[in-house]
Amino acid sequence: MRQWRKGRREAEEVNLLPVMNLxxxxxxxxxxxxxxxxxxxxxxSIPPNVPAGEAPPPTDKKITVTCAVDPDKIxxxxxxxxxxxxxxxxxxxxxxxxxxxADLKGMTDYLDGLKGQYPKSDTVVFAPHDALTYQExxxxxxxxxxxxxxxxDADGEPLSRPLFPVTVFSQTRTAPPEEAxxxxxxxxx
Amino acid sequence: xxxxxxxxxxxxxxxxxxLLDMFxxxxxxxxxxxxxENQEFELNTxxxxxxxxxxxxxxxxxxxxxTRNGVLVENVPVATLSNGIARPSDYEARQxxxxxxxxxxxxxxxxxxxxxxxxxxxxNIVMLQADRGLQYKTLxxxxxxxxxxxxxxYRLTVMKK
Numbered sequence: 210m211r212q213w214r215k216g217r218r219e220a221e222e223v224n225l226l227p228v229m230n231l232x233x234x235x236x237x238x239x240x241x242x243x244x245x246x247x248x249x250x251x252x253x254s255i256p257p258n259v260p261a262g263e264a265p266p267p268t269d270k271k272i273t274v275t276c277a278v279d280p281d282k283i284x285x286x287x288x289x290x291x292x293x294x295x296x297x298x299x300x301x302x303x304x305x306x307x308x309x310x311a312d313l314k315g316m317t318d319y320l321d322g323l324k325g326q327y328p329k330s331d332t333v334v335f336a337p338h339d340a341l342t343y344q345e346x347x348x349x350x351x352x353x354x355x356x357x358x359x360x361x362d363a364d365g366e367p368l369s370r371p372l373f374p375v376t377v378f379s380q381t382r383t384a385p386p387e388e389a390x391x392x393x394x395x396x397x398x
Numbered sequence: 399x400x401x402x403x404x405x406x407x408x409x410x411x412x413x414x415x416x417l418l419d420m421f422x423x424x425x426x427x428x429x430x431x432x433x434x435e436n437q438e439f440e441l442n443t444x445x446x447x448x449x450x451x452x453x454x455x456x457x458x459x460x461x462x463x464x465t466r467n468g469v470l471v472e473n474v475p476v477a478t479l480s481n482g483i484a485r486p487s488d489y490e491a492r493q494x495x496x497x498x499x500x501x502x503x504x505x506x507x508x509x510x511x512x513x514x515x516x517x518x519x520x521x522n523i524v525m526l527q528a529d530r531g532l533q534y535k536t537l538x539x540x541x542x543x544x545x546x547x548x549x550x551x552y553r554l555t556v557m558k559k
Binding site for chain 2: 225226228229232233235236239240242243245246247248249250251252253254255337338339340341342343344346347348350351354355357366367369378380
């Protein structure tokens with residue numbers, strides 16, 4: 210009976226106060242350095258200023274897609290050394306706006322088909338109208354860079370198939386005056 | 399009666415175990431989300447980044463931010479914008495002269511601090527932070543100014559969906 214009493218007296222609680230002190234110090238420090246957002250990058254370029262004669266000759270197995278973005282439609286044209294004018298015309302496509310915005314799904318499906326025909330191609334040249342907003346530009350870039358597939362990979366990221374990941378920005382194309390004014394007004398709000 | 403007396407002797411202690419459990423969970427969450435690579439990058443609070451499905455991991459470079467009020471290089475204002483629009487003379491000249499000057503100075507400093515040419519080629523990259531409502535003509539104007547200053551590659555900073 211005495212032994213049992215002794216045992217109960219020895220089973221005291223562990224002093225957790227030093228551990229709590231450590232936690233209280235560590236948590237504010239980590240809170241300051243914590244990132245509650247996830248950033249990403251979209252690598253892009255614009256054409257370098259080189260004379261036309263110095264440009265490298267295009268290969269016949271690659272095509273370059275030019276994506277002209279207008280306020281009411283997106284026009285895709287294709288160029289490549291192995292393509293004659295009739296062939297390039299046959300591959301061109303126009304995607305009028307659907308609903309509130311551009312028909313990005315139709316454009317992605319079409320680019321997926323082009324990628325199937327010319328698997329080594331990876332470059333798209335952008336020629337947007339000058340009032341296009343940055344958010345809309347990024348949405349169109351996403352639609353040309355990869356096609357989203359159903360399901361997720363091992364890291365929990367959505368599955369996707371690369372289309373034309375190399376992006377080159379071309380000069381701006383001035384929209385008609387009344388459209389440019391409207392767009393500037395909307396952006397200013 | 400004896401049993402009652404014994405109970406009274408015991409001091410009631412503060413239950414720290416559940417609090418400690420909570421702190422441990424918070425600590426693990428914070429350690430996981432602590433990203434030491436992003437420490438040199440400062441997100442500009444005057445702009446809202448666009449959302450994107452981009453999977454490319456974030457990598458810092460020369461920081462150029464375009465807000466509705468101006469252009470900042472490494473968080474220093476170098477040019478003013480009026481609601482995201484530059485001066486008409488800048489669009490005509492297809493460059494912002496103050497931005498070109500600032501970027502040339504930045505590039506000279508960045509190239510001088512590296513030793514090999516391979517490292518130098520990594521220095522002429524601009525990381526662009528721009529407001530989601532910014533018009534393409536201003537974005538292109540800034541990119542073209544950067545090209546004139548010697549930066550020929552760009553990373554558009556976006557918020558992952």
